Amino acid sequence: MEKDNSVVRLDKWLWASRFFKTRSMATTAVNGGKVHLNGSRVKAARNVVIDDQLIITIGVMTFHLTVLGLSKYRRPAKEAQLLYVESEESKTARLEQRDLRRMSNTGYAAPATKPTKRDRRKIITFTRKDE
Numbered sequence: 406m407e408k409d410n411s412v413v414r415l416d417k418w419l420w421a422s423r424f425f426k427t428r429s430m431a432t433t434a435v436n437g438g439k440v441h442l443n444g445s446r447v448k449a450a451r452n453v454v455i456d457d458q459l460i461i462t463i464g465v466m467t468f469h470l471t472v473l474g475l476s477k478y479r480r481p482a483k484e485a486q487l488l489y490v491e492s493e494e495s496k497t498a499r500l501e502q503r504d505l506r507r508m509s510n511t512g513y514a515a516p517a518t519k520p521t522k523r524d525r526r527k528i529i530t531f532t533r534k535d536e
Contacts, residue, residue, distance in 0.1 A: 412452035413475045415442060421476040423485040424461055424468070439463070459489070465502060469495035 413421075416431040419440065425431040432449040434440055441460040442451060453459075459470040474488040520528065 411475060412454055413477055414449065415440065415447060415451045415453050416449035417477055418453045418472070418475065418488070419461070421479050421485065422488045423479070423482055424463065434461075434463070465506070466499055467495065468499070 416428050416435055419425050419431040419435070420428045425434060435447065435449040435451075438446050439462045441447070442453070443458050444460075453472055453475065455472055455475065457472045459468070459472065461468040461470065469492045470489040471492070472488065473490055476485075476488055479485075
């Protein structure tokens, strides 16, 4: 982990800090507008410096981060967590969303068996649009 004032590409930093499994996934997220640097939409090649503010959206989760360190290499998760700090508001909002998702799924029971041929035909006729 580098502590000097050097710069690292945004997609490489996201990969090294373990928000995305691959650099190509990080690049796709940045180019798709899921990552904002200092309040503005940026490209994957944008450089990140210490004290930058990041907003990362992954699925339904949103992270509000401040960059504390830079790394060009993917290191263990314990070291990756030293690269940023998440705001308290972001943590509480994510935990509340998680609890709401858990509560909304409590009444759901998966079917015991897969549909039979007759059931599939009924599903198709029920969901078919008027042709």
